[in-house]
Amino acid sequence: MIYVTINGQEIQTEADRTILQVAREHGIHIPTLCYHEAMEPFAACRLCVVEVEAGRGRRLVASCAYPCTDGLVVYTDSDTVLQSRRIAVELLMASAGHIPIIRQLADELGVDEPRFTMEKNDCILCGLCVRACQEIVGVSAISVINRGIEKMVSPPFHIASNTCIGCGTCILVCPTGAITLADINGDAWAAHSWGSEFEAVDCRIRDHHHLAPQFADATALLTGEAVG
């Protein structure tokens, strides 16, 4: 057992839990975009930054990835933290100001309009789809390619990936709706914008969602239905 102090409140927890996990367990709100509890932390969106007291003063760290140690002192709502989050959201608005979840965060943090804009883009490069495909599904059909401002999510060489199994996990985890089931092609669905094709069956859990046949059994188990 270790003790950490968050916003002046002393909290008892276990070693190696992240600041974000501990904060959420204690009802302390920290916004996130690229975090998903089922996946490894990515520390890319920088919305979850908090200040920790380090040797030479305070510094910003990503709470989703920072492990708690005994005696750690954390501030989740200091002026520096809030300013940093505001700038992060403002920068995201440059190309994704039209996305509801970004708007919502902007309202929450009091950001009006971005001072810098770029071409509209639904994808905010949170990496959830790529990580879900790799860590949860285990196929790595998609990846990030290029660097910097040119970075994007894509199957290798922009060619529809034949390792995609059409599970739709990427679509489910995408926070901005940037990935969609593309369109019907005969009896097959193109799983997403990148054109991987698969035979489709209706999903019994979600409307308007379709699955590759190999997931039909699992869905039936979840819904308690026999396979049709």
Added chain:
Amino acid sequence: MIELCDPQALVDYRQRIRAATNPQQRRIRVCDGTGCRALGSRRVLARLQETLREAGLADEVEVIPTGCPGFCELGPLITVDPEQIAYNRVGADDVPAIVARTIAQGEIIDGLLFVDPVTGQTIVHDNDLPFYTRQMRRVLELNGQIDPTSIEDYIAHGGYAALSKALYKMTPEQVIEEVKQSGLRGRGGAGFPTGTKWRLCRQSPGEVKYVVCNADEGDPGAFMDRSILEGNPHSVVEGMIIGAYAMGATQGYVYIRNEYPLAVQNLKIGLQQACEHGLLGENILGSGFDFDIEIRVGSGAFVCGEETALMASIEGKIGEPRPRPPYPAQNGLWGKPTNINNVKTWSNVPLVLRNGSDWFASVGTEESKGTMIFSLVGKIRNTGLVEVPMGISLRELIYEVGGGIPGGKAFKAAQIGGPSGGCIPKEHLDVPVDYESLTALGAIMGSGGLVVTDEDTCMVDLARYFLKFTQEESCGKCVPCRIGTRAMLETLERICAGQGRQGDIEYLIEIGQEVKRSSLCGLGQTAPNPVLTTIRYFRDEYEAHIYAHKCPAQVCKGLITYEIVAELCTGCTVCARNCPADAITGAKNQPHTIDPEMCTRCGVCQLLCNFDAITVH
């Protein structure tokens, strides 16, 4: 081939090599580094061998291709031994005279010697060149002296003695303590104490550990690490083996850029030779210690110089950084404890072990010990590679070692630490070059890149240049670095184009500070430095661009116009014939005019005009 199976075998081998070497041997050392090669040293080398053969002197005169001694400005460089006659700017056409006069008759050719621009004095020996006398060459001592592809040369000069001492006379803990006592700090930029870093890795639990050499040098205008690997690869190899012994690592990697083919080649040869001599691989020097080194060639992503991105790249993953902690010492390559040091740090290690920590710490400042290697580039007379004691003043480094600013121009600022560093203006020229002093001024020691600017450099344009580099090299993973640097670059480009707005400077500062403190890795955390320091020291230039629509240094194309002074123009038509935009008109022998609408501000006309008739406003 000789396998050295114990320390005595190494000592005997060194003595045999030395005994077989004649100090009066007629030798010609030719710089075979990338810089001199670009200036034609390979042709000089080939011509030398050919001419000596024709003259029947091939057996008497040894021709040795060496690494870079540093005076790149004057390349191709050759030195004739035993007199150590230094010839510079040698062309292949000079070779017959060198062979006929210097080699055959011992005559010195004045025209190929260095002339001191200050005193006008001709200097014969390379040891007497002011460029070298002001330096303190420890790591670079053998660069230019030895053949980098010859392990015998390295051993003859004391090579691998430090390794032998570490393996047989010291425990791993003692090695770490010696390095710690020396005060050696990471030469890659951040300056973390090397001994402390090693101890963390040693204390990390685990059977398998790795050491890595970061040779992913990517700063524009920096060539320190390349020159060491090209000119003295064994110093890095020896340092890594010592480090591996101290930390208990069994495998090492050198991560090096593909753009450094000669460094890769010489390192490969070095590793091969070390293996063949029993200095690398299993049972090193018969000590029972096993360690091997592999080369990993990177594809030129600047971000892969960041240690977590570098490790991802070695693992075959996308070169993206990940958050720290965990630090590589706990969780590095493939999840194992890993220690990463820069090329210069590794090559300092054998010197510390061989000469002792006191010797090492005898130069430098309280907090920064030893020497630092810089590549001097930009508006400086002696472009090249230099090694100076820590704590030397920037003024001494630029004016005495670097020879000052050419063309009688005034010094403006030095960009130190590459694109991650900051500029230091003339009012701080007396700052001691050490980690803390540079950080206090908003710059960083960095890896050793030093770009000098003069009155003709626009500081806004300079900031734009470096930010364009980091913005393009940002991996794009985290929001502040990916979008923040882009937002800053767009603002700078607007300012340079004459479209700056009220509030731009404040916006740059606000976003810059945020990118610094909230970015995921060192690339983003330092990328705004050139912008923030140029604003700090040259805010007036920014204001001139934004409010007065003027570029004081007359660099930014959106803010200048070229004009022909009718009284000076002779109508020679040179400018009109060479204008790529066909913007210049005028009859022969009559004054010409430039159409500002068509002019692209390329400056060719001004460069070519023989009558100084073209001015810039």
